[in-house]
Amino acid sequence: MNEMTFETLQYRELKELVKSYCVSDLGKDLLDRLQPSASLNVVKTRLRETTEARRLLDAESHVPLMGISAIKHIMTKAEKGMLLEASDLLEVSDFLRGCRRVKTFMLEKEFFAPMLSSYAKSMTEFRTIEEEINAAIKGNRVDSEASKELKRIRRHIESTEATIQERLAKFLRSGANKDYIQEFFVSKKDDRYTIPIKASYKKHVQGTIIEVSSKGTTVFMEPTVVAKLNNELATLKVEESVEEYQVLATLSGLVMEQLPAIKINVELIAQYDMVFAKGKYSRSISGVEPGLNDHGYISIVDGKHPLLKGNVVPLNFTIGEEYRGLIITGPNAGGKTVVLKTIGLLTLAAMSGFHIAVGEGTEVSLFERIFVDIGDHQSIENALSTFSSHMKNMADILASANHRTLLLFDEIGSGTEPNEGAALAISIIEEFYHKGCMTVATTHYGEIKRFSEMHPDFMNAAMKFNSETLEPLYQLVIGASGESNALWISKKMNVSDAVIERAKAYMAHKEYNFTLVDENKKRKPKVVEQQQEKLYDYEIGDKVTLLDEKESALIYKKRDSYNNVTVFYNGAFKEINTKRIELELPASELYPPGYDLNSLFVSHKERKMQHDFERGSKKALKKVEKEMRKQKGENR
Structure with a gap:
């Protein structure tokens, strides 16, 4: 995603609001790193987690996460082999006790939250470490009874x-x-x-x-x-001091021995803290889990901007089914910009797994890229005018946009002589259309409204206002409509020659080219069968992508009852949850029928040795006997 998009749509402010519901720095750190996802499976999982958390909070009103502190700094000390102080050990003990409480709580709530409950099965209890620490440390000091x-x-x-x-x-x-x-x-x-x-x-x-x-x-x-x-x-x-050091060293050793499992607990607690923060935020706004698709269809029912307070007029908005572009007109201060920001932020929120303040029936599409051009981007440093900076932004967006892009433009083509500005805006909108983008733009220009009325894949919309008082009503009504050097500046800002020439032709002839977008660039709704909702049953030899490392691995052991598989990665075997991998190619496409899949995980030297042994090679037999004698000698 584009950093300007996050800033303009106030995405980070929304995350800060959700972070305020976290009870520890663990969840806050995870929310800081959270990014909107364009993957349908990832977003479905995120939203299901939030829905289950909300359901639990509605039923239980609280989750036993209070008192769990971030112990990453202590884990770092332990990883470096440093001695843990008495206060460090007490924090570890408190954290492990908190993990135990959360695990017990979540396992009891499998009926309400099956997905969140399943995560607790990966959490390990460390009662022995807790008891050893609590027996030896009292009041941040090694107790006399420790030895x-x-x-x-x-x-x-x-x-x-x-x-x-x-x-x-x-x-x-x-x-x-x-x-x-x-x-x-x-x-x-x-x-x-x-x-x-x-x-x-x-x-x-x-x-x-x-x-x-x-x-x-x-x-x-x-x-x-x-x-x-x-x-x-x-x-x-x-x-x-020497004796206290011995006690602390012993307890530190206990923690270091279980470091990998404790770190998994840390990750799970962080995940729980973040998910329940999302649930608390959902409860505070009476949030709803929206429907999802990945083919560009958006339908917002009674949507409200997440950061606006007070009596907010709800937004009803649709795009992507009967038309792929919407041109919004209306008076200044009539709410057009708020409409754009509401569409953009609600989409980013859903892609992040947040519930949104909308009515039932709302559906949101996922996009690889969301670009906005809202506000005055005038650059003092580069001496760019407002129009020039807008054209610079447009040129950058033109270079990056594709058929999985949502565009939100405020007063497109403004800041210059209306005739050239409108023609240039129409040419730019048309270029984005042929790239397969979804476009929502506001304008005052009549030519752009005329283009929208005539184009079969565009629609006009207007912001309502009171005809008697001439005051804006902040309601969007779809289907209603309420000599500068623009071309030269646009060319200087690297807008393509094709766009410039088309704008010139539109200015001269007022005739538009309505060649429809290439069907290959249109995303179609996927027909999802019920069977596809089930987890993919990974086979030995399947090539997968490790989502955390962004690298490939091979399936060595099939999925167990906890949805974990064993993969062969970097010459070693690693157990990982199926949520953390993605199928690249199945084994059936990688290897011919009858292929010995075990050979994928055995070195050439070992395979040769096994082959020689099976055919009765005396040399191989002698080598095995030699190895056996060597092992006997070592055991003595």
Whole structure:
């Protein structure tokens, strides 16, 4: 998709609105990466997920996702082999407990949400890791009960500290020391217990100066009576740190061993968070799952712009069946631009798996590309006029558009002398038509309206207004209609010569060429049989595309009860869900009948060895015997 399209149609603002319903950064990150899809199967899956989430929310009102935090930074540390801190481990434990709650919840809701429930079957429970962490870590600190040695060390630390405190208290109570003491309390400096002594009396007290106050009037001294105990305490603290490190290292190792499975849990929780955010958004707008097609037919019933607030006049709009182009006329500020933006954003929303605020019977087509030309694109940096910038945008779109493209143009051909502007606009619209595009455009030009009335594959529409007050009603009515240097500028902006010459002819003769679009460029509705709704039964040797890696692989094991298959990819075997692959070519088309498919997964060296062994080769037998003797020697 085009970045200008996203910006003009406020697609990212819509995603930000949906993101506000996420409960963790996991779902937000996934929504940030979400892009509209032109694949019918992908969008059907996305919308079905949203519908099931909405159904669950309507029935249950909440899903146990609260409290689940993003632990990607912790997973990154674990992948690098770094020690996980006590707080990290507690976050992992909380996350795993949350996964367990979500799994239990989702498996119980199979009747309401069979697709979302099936995802939970891929989620792993880690009760042992949870229990080990919770037993050893308390209050973001390694607990004394984590090991017998740690418990012994800490008891020794407590008794040593108590003895130090007792001796220092006795020092403070002693009348002989009364004149030397600056303040009567025990202070800890550099992890050693000290007494504040007047600097002028420092030589009268037996001990070591640990620190001097900023003004130099006080010295913090470690009396000789506790020096040995302080040294002993320092040694115990080192032993405590070593033992805590051992506990943290053991727990970190448990997490690292299960890292691949935990990462799958992270991905599933992120998916659940995003899908239920879509469901919450759907509930907030009373959203509907629209019908889908991939042949260009759009029918919006009582549609509302996702970002408009207040009393919004609903839109009823159709294109792609009786006509492939719609020309909208009407007064300024009559809502024509809002119509274009509503059509575009509702289409992008549906392609992203969002429910939309429309009436029942709405159907949306999927497009590879959606291009818009709305607003003033004047470029100060390049000194382009408004008309020039529009023509530059048109030239770029002409170079990229195809028969799977939706075009939304506001005031096409405006910004220049009406006669040339209208002729150029008609020529451009006709060029897009012959490319097989669906076009919706607004205009004030009578010539464009006349073209639309005469062309059998175009239709006029108008924005209604109150004839008495002359105020716009913001309603679209389909079937009603309410000397510059444009050609030179367009040529400078690289609009093709054919378009320019046709515009000149239209200006001169007012006669239009109504050659219909090539049938090969028209997308036809696909007749979908019920059998096609079933999952494809992958066969061994089928060539598939891994959707995440965008690379090819071969099917090694057929689909299991969890809809997982094993593929041969980059010299290794990998288990993957059938949702993450797409068929390129079936094995029946790749290999002749009777072909040994096992040979696809065995090296030439292994096949030769097996062949020699089967025909009784003495050399092969000796090699096998040698290998067996070698293994016996290693086992001893």
